[in-house]
Amino acid sequence: MSEPRLKHFGWGREGSGLTPAEEATVLRRAEQQFGPPAEPEVKPPRLADIKLAPPRLNVPASLPFCSTEHYDRAAHTYGKAFPEYTRGLNGDYAGAPDVVAYPRNEDDIVAVLDWAGGAQASVTPFGGGSSVVGGVEPKRDGARYRAAVTVDLRDLGRVLEVDKTSRAARIEAGAFGPALEGELKPHGLTLRHFPQSFECSTLGGWIATRSGGHFATLYTHIDDLVESLRVVTPKGILETRRLPGSGAGPSPDRLMIGSEGILGIITQAWMRLQDRPKFRGGGAVHFPSFFAAGKALRAVAQAGLFPANCRILDPQEAFNTGASDGRSAVMVLAFESGDHPVEAWLTRALECCADHGGKPEQADRADALREGAAGAWRNAFIRMPFARERLIQRGLIGDTFETAITWERFEHFHDMVKAATERAIREATGRAGQVTCRCTHVYPDGPAPYFTFHAAGRHGELSAQWHAIKSAGLDAVIANGGTVTHHHAVGRDHRPWYDRQRPPLFAAALKAAKAALDPQGLLNPGVLIDP
């Protein structure tokens, strides 16, 4: 691959980041909110300055695709969770894997699993490393797990087969978003799954974590786009049948989707594709309040119109991303189709919006999506992770959590979660911060609220402050009936709340299933369930 390699610290690939202009904007916004920098800048460690313990394993010559190189180990130490950033910023790379494997085929994966089992090494599957929940941190405890091996799927990144008739493709799990879309484009097809991490995450990672993508309705999660799967487990290969639908027992795919690497390593999948859109319509709709926008969101979702985009931003979130002047809430609304003009759909959705005071910005222009409020929001959204990584160097805490809740509880839920998070910011940092909300996906029975918080922290305490704030938010999420995650996954960071949400007997069933597929408990110990 000719692309630059992933950074050893921070978001994306080497050379990518905020432009100077973007950086200036981000820092100016932060100063408007929190005043001039109170904390010294802490710069990320240079690769050469990172200290790593010698690898605890010797790689046999039979596994030439395994590396113990400094870069490989450093770059696979962390995902992108906030506490990982704080440790990385402090130069703490003690958790680095001993070995990083880059399998070239399934046989290599089988071989590395066999070897790791014999060596009492944990195995961490790794796609793009964009986990924000501690899902790719190597596990080592000196006892049961004497060493840690990370398996990076980057060399299994091809589109192997395209079936235009059924609109499906067989794609290797290590394919990054841009690469797989690039290979599908000549066929007039697209997976149309664009998580925020699109450029630095992989198909296998999306499936393993139930990633949420482009579509705000209907095909929200990757789940529904999976036609069949191939998974290498320590007990062998599991492959499901390519079927458009089935009623034969509990779905094998659905056990693997969201299994976060604890049951096996997904190596390829037949994915359901879309025609590339030819018709588009939509734009931004402004509302007097977030809850007015919420009522319109419910109306659109329950109308059965299935917009591709239908996201609402509260006034502060809209302001922060340049989508409004901060006095209106905004709905980013878009229909698209590869088959037919979307006017009838859009017209009815705008009627639903008007019923709740929604005023379209420029609803009748097909290119409105790339301009105006909707376009501003979209650009800010994609650059967000770079801003987060920049601000933390100034001791500023910025993070998000997302959930889902049924409509009849939505407003109270929102207020409780927001208030709890705001309170925790004051308690943890001694001053007010900011908590904003948008709804990223929507279902007929409820929305998926996504909370963003900003706080001024102190170096040395960042991780504890972040933990206090996020815990308060998630405590409120769980106490008020939500899910600990709508699409960021559970990993290790969300375990305490997941454990309260998930039925204990399901945990018992999942643990038993894992023991059947991974009897030594090699794979991602501590993720989803205890090892």
Added chain:
Amino acid sequence: MSEPRLKHFGWGREGSGLTPAEEATVLRRAEQQFGPPAEPEVKPPRLADIKLAPPRLNVPASLPFCSTEHYDRAAHTYGKAFPEYTRGLNGDYAGAPDVVAYPRNEDDIVAVLDWAGGAQASVTPFGGGSSVVGGVEPKRDGARYRAAVTVDLRDLGRVLEVDKTSRAARIEAGAFGPALEGELKPHGLTLRHFPQSFECSTLGGWIATRSGGHFATLYTHIDDLVESLRVVTPKGILETRRLPGSGAGPSPDRLMIGSEGILGIITQAWMRLQDRPKFRGGGAVHFPSFFAAGKALRAVAQAGLFPANCRILDPQEAFNTGASDGRSAVMVLAFESGDHPVEAWLTRALECCADHGGKPEQADRADALREGAAGAWRNAFIRMPFARERLIQRGLIGDTFETAITWERFEHFHDMVKAATERAIREATGRAGQVTCRCTHVYPDGPAPYFTFHAAGRHGELSAQWHAIKSAGLDAVIANGGTVTHHHAVGRDHRPWYDRQRPPLFAAALKAAKAALDPQGLLNPGVLIDP
């Protein structure tokens, strides 16, 4: 309940069946095809004539909701699978359960599971008993399973809560179709899940078997309509959280949906509802051939229009059900909405049809669905089970099997399955029969073909003849890449093919999960996996 009780033999409730006029039509059609009756009529046994062994268990006084009455045991001996009918017709009720429990609440279910465990009795959950795959036959082997208890959920049939805002209701698993729709109607809501068995099947049965319902696209299976579940397992109660969407680990609901009673007894569910439709459009579209109709079906499915109904019938199937003169294939096409007029959707779908030679019968009339070809087909569809039960008394074999396949294999698949089934009919019965096909549900990546076969059998050999024919059909289904069932479930009858289709490692995981929830293996032994 004031409804008549279920028949001890045959479809539906006591007093229901073909009208004399319908019976005359059914018998005339059969004579047109196979000539005058070659076999003597065999009448089903009267209830009083059925011999049952004494119950092998004494019911303790603490379980007053358990019955060993003659009717209760006889009426729970069989589902509605063809080989069950042949045994029932022969008066063979040796498999009758020893005890039938009618729990009044979850505590009763817990109590009966405890008692059955101590008594080494198998436990068969029973909704409406409409299984066509041997899913409700009691299991007894004299060793591990010394007796058999059937748990009939009919007294847990209420709608407990309705949430109009989120369009959802909490419904007990024993609710039959008409009863639950009756309770939802005053709220302006509907589950809109109408399997052929609607009148004699229950919500819990639908969920346990991944039933297929009203919607030909999108919400085809009950799966997507389940918001959360409560299940009593031998290890306790498992309850999932009410969420419109979640990305927290593998879905607990999806492990239970389709579990066919082997993991626990579903007692209630929050179900996602629809607004009652106010706008309708559609009708029948005639095509020169089944495959031309198939091409249109694919175009409509891939256009993202989501018709409520979009089923195609081959010319013979259309003829048999009065939907065409036998020279055209028919698409039954319908859009419906509780929110908006459906003209734009229907117009585009009819364009897709016209591209493949489809000619609408009366496309612009909103009531076309209840008349013409579409209406004729619908009526025939609902009365079909009664006809099947009547014809078997004359030694005529009629049965169905359904599957799903991706588009690029559809035509070849159809031809292979049809030819294999036709050949098997000739070999098993010595004369030609009839095999027809429709597609009952459709996805962007493929249709769900549904095969019906008719053959002239011989009393005494009916079961063997049926088995030879159905096996040949399913062998072809599996060999050519389909699923053993799209929505009829696996039960015990489909096990040999399910075992070939299902990844062995998924079987291992499912077995382990079952052992965690049902360590004694009490529940539905032999269904989906070996006990």
